[in-house]
Amino acid sequence: xxxxxxxxxxxxxxxxxxxxxxxxxxxxxxxxxxxxxxxxxxxxxxxxxxxxxxxxxxxxxxxxxxxxxxxxxxxxxxxxxxxxxxxxxxxxxxxxxxxxxxxxxxxxxxxxxxxxxxxxxxxxxxxxxxxxxxxxxxxxxxxxxxxxxxxxxxxxxxxxxxxxxxxxxxxxxxxxxxxxxxxxxxxxxxxxxxxxxxxxxxxxxxxxxxxxxxxxxxxxxxxxxxxxxxxxxxxxxxxxxxxxxxxxxxxxxxxxxxxxxxxxxxxxxxxxxxxxxxxxxxxxxxxxxxxxxxxxxxxxxxxxxxxxxxxxxxxxxxxxxxxxxxxxxxxxxxxxxxxx
Amino acid sequence: xxxxxxxxxxxxxxxxxxxxxxxxxxxxxxxxxxxxxxxxxxxxxxxxxxxxxxxxxxxxxxxxxxxxxxxxxxxxxxxxxxxxxxxxxxxxxxxxxxxxxxxxxxxxxxxxxxxxxxxxxxxxxxxxxxxxxxxxxxxxxxxxxxxxxxxxxxxxxxxxxxxxxxxxxxxxxxxxxxxxxxxxxxxxxxxxxxxxxxxxxxxxxxxxxxxxxxxxxxxxxxxxxxxxxxxxxxxxxxxxxxxxxxxxxxxxxxxxxxxxxxxxxxxxxxxxxxxxxxxxxxxxxxxxxxxxxx
Numbered sequence: 086x087x088x089x090x091x092x093x094x095x096x097x098x099x100x101x102x103x104x105x106x107x108x109x110x111x112x113x114x115x116x117x118x119x120x121x122x123x124x125x126x127x128x129x130x131x132x133x134x135x136x137x138x139x140x141x142x143x144x145x146x147x148x149x150x151x152x153x154x155x156x157x158x159x160x161x162x163x164x165x166x167x168x169x170x171x172x173x174x175x176x177x178x179x180x181x182x183x184x185x186x187x188x189x190x191x192x193x194x195x196x197x198x199x200x201x202x203x204x205x206x207x208x209x210x211x212x213x214x215x216x217x218x219x220x221x222x223x224x225x226x227x228x229x230x231x232x233x234x235x236x237x238x239x240x241x242x243x244x245x246x247x248x249x250x251x252x253x254x255x256x257x258x259x260x261x262x263x264x265x266x267x268x269x270x271x272x273x274x275x276x277x278x279x280x281x282x283x284x285x286x287x288x289x290x291x292x293x294x295x296x297x298x299x300x301x302x303x304x305x306x307x308x309x310x311x312x313x314x315x316x317x318x319x320x321x322x323x324x325x326x327x328x329x330x331x332x333x334x335x336x337x338x339x340x341x342x343x344x345x346x347x348x349x350x351x352x353x354x355x356x357x358x359x360x361x362x363x364x365x366x367x368x369x370x371x372x373x374x375x376x377x378x379x380x381x382x383x384x385x386x387x388x389x390x391x392x393x394x395x396x397x398x399x400x401x402x403x404x405x406x407x408x409x410x411x412x413x414x415x416x417x418x419x420x421x422x423x424x425x
Numbered sequence: 426x427x428x429x430x431x432x433x434x435x436x437x438x439x440x441x442x443x444x445x446x447x448x449x450x451x452x453x454x455x456x457x458x459x460x461x462x463x464x465x466x467x468x469x470x471x472x473x474x475x476x477x478x479x480x481x482x483x484x485x486x487x488x489x490x491x492x493x494x495x496x497x498x499x500x501x502x503x504x505x506x507x508x509x510x511x512x513x514x515x516x517x518x519x520x521x522x523x524x525x526x527x528x529x530x531x532x533x534x535x536x537x538x539x540x541x542x543x544x545x546x547x548x549x550x551x552x553x554x555x556x557x558x559x560x561x562x563x564x565x566x567x568x569x570x571x572x573x574x575x576x577x578x579x580x581x582x583x584x585x586x587x588x589x590x591x592x593x594x595x596x597x598x599x600x601x602x603x604x605x606x607x608x609x610x611x612x613x614x615x616x617x618x619x620x621x622x623x624x625x626x627x628x629x630x631x632x633x634x635x636x637x638x639x640x641x642x643x644x645x646x647x648x649x650x651x652x653x654x655x656x657x658x659x660x661x662x663x664x665x666x667x668x669x670x671x672x673x674x675x676x677x678x679x680x681x682x683x684x685x686x687x688x689x690x691x692x693x694x695x696x697x698x699x700x701x702x703x704x705x706x707x708x709x710x711x712x713x714x715x716x717x718x719x
Contacts, residue, residue, distance in 0.1 A: 091525075092526070099513065099514060100513050260508050260509050264510075264565075267478055269499055
């Protein structure tokens with residue numbers, strides 16, 4: 086059994102590594118995107134002010150505070166004080182306000198943040214109420230720091246989904262799977278080899294791109310590399326399994342391409358690859374939580390930007406592990422070697 | 426000789442069509458058994474059921490006296506009509522991959538020698554010619570040194586030289602006392618290679634036996650062929666039934682001397698006369714009323 090598994094794994098790896106065009110594209114694309122974004126955004130912060138508001142159950146629009154009517158400032162409700170403070174510390178949010186007790190309102194700013202400084206001045210000019218001032222500090226998180234895990238995750242997603250899904254459908258359509266089915270090779274041996282091969286290759290490529298991008302751009306990394314690796318491995322297994330599920334029975338490359346696009350494009354836009362969903366309607370954030378890429382990026386950013394440990398990201402890891410098990414079980418159960 | 430493989434009351438139905446309609450036959454150990462028929466006759470479906478690739482609607486396949494089981498796949502070799510292989514993988518790597526699937530078999534060197542692939546072992550399998558590719562597919566079918574070898578139209582698309590080379594390989598395999606089950610629509614191939622044949626049409630077996638015996642049973646005549654250009658005579662004047670065969674006129678006769686005398690008496694030129702024996706193609710036409718390659 087091990088011999089058959091290793092042989093399929095070896096030839097699939099050789100097939101991928103010798104396909105220079107595909108390999109080059111897998112490595113080059115994320116580097117191009119990250120460098121491009123770095124060139125565009127390295128000159129400064131995004132122009133919009135962001136203020137998070139701890140306000141209990143009251144809607145922000147109904148709070149009678151003049152400052153909250155300030156134009157060009159995005160006010161949005163939050164309920165996790167500690168997590169939001171951390172975001173202020175990293176300049177991901179410009180100010181945090183606590184309006185839960187109207188008698189003793191408070192706010193937090195990062196003293197090194199120019200946008201926090203401006204917001205403080207506006208707040209002082211808009212009201213006579215005394216706000217308790219608190220400061221937090223930390224390294225400023227630039228957009229490129231935030232973007233790197235998103236782009237690497239997106240590249241992993243496309244590679245996992247299309248690299249497994251499309252290849253299996255091509256094997257089935259060409260009759261290669263039918264030929265394998267005529268041998269003693271078992272479905273789970275073939276599937277395990279495909280998953281392992283893609284995992285090995287995508288982790289190698291992503292590690293190379295991670296190191297290369299760090300060397301080129303120098304993004305922020307606060308947490309444990311080991312935990313980040315665990316997050317990436319679980320995320321990759323989850324998305325490979327999703328690709329396998331899509332390809333389990335399909336024999337048409339066009340149909341498989343449609344299904345894979347249907348899976349990948351919502352993830353690309355709603356999983357927080359390019360921009361944060363904070364401030365967007367809750368139902369969109371809830372929908373996004375079912376995507377493996379969302380879970381992986383949430384965990385990866387917590388590790389990379391907040392220095393989070395296992396205790397902080399175990400829900401995302403557990404979620405990815407459960408989705409992987411479900412996708413693999415359904416994909417293996419429904420797997421077909423040949424066209425009917 | 427004992428039957429190594431037996432097909433019992435095999436039926437395969439797809440929506441709206443019965444591909445295999447209750448056939449049964451037995452294949453003896455060490456023989457080359459041919460399944461013949463036009464496209465759509467049901468021979469590939471029959472073979473795929475025997476190989477365990479396609480489940481039958483009803484009926485069973487018996488191997489060495491027992492229904493086929495996991496051991497069967499270790500002991501048979503299969504060459505499909507068309508098989509794609511992995512891109513960017515060499516002949517040697519492809520052979521090693523398939524060799525790894527079996528607990529016993531031939532080495533890559535033995536396989537390459539048997540199928541004359543020594544020169545191409547390090548070549549990307551996509552860059553092989555049609556004949557070389559078929560030899561590689563045959564080597565993959567032989568990788569486990571099988572007791573039974575299934576060959577599904579192995580020479581389709583090959584040029585005449587490559588086809589004849591392939592026939593030599595199959596003769597070598599037969600000489601190793603392997604059982605070969607061959608589907609083909611090339612009658613010459615079946616006649617030269619097969620010890621016994623079964624002719625299929627519309628999912629049924631319409632004739633079965635050694636090729637020479639089948640021909641002897643159904644035909645007692647030979648065919649005289651004359652180019653139409655040489656045959657200016659009114660057929661009614663000859664008193665022998667004539668057949669239209671494209672550019673030729675054919676005369677079926679069991680008494681060649683009398684037929685030739687009649688032609689000479691009518692001053693028909695015999696300079697380009699050909700005499701041929703009845704073929705399996707004629708047999709199929711006789712049994713079904715249609716061309717075998719239709």
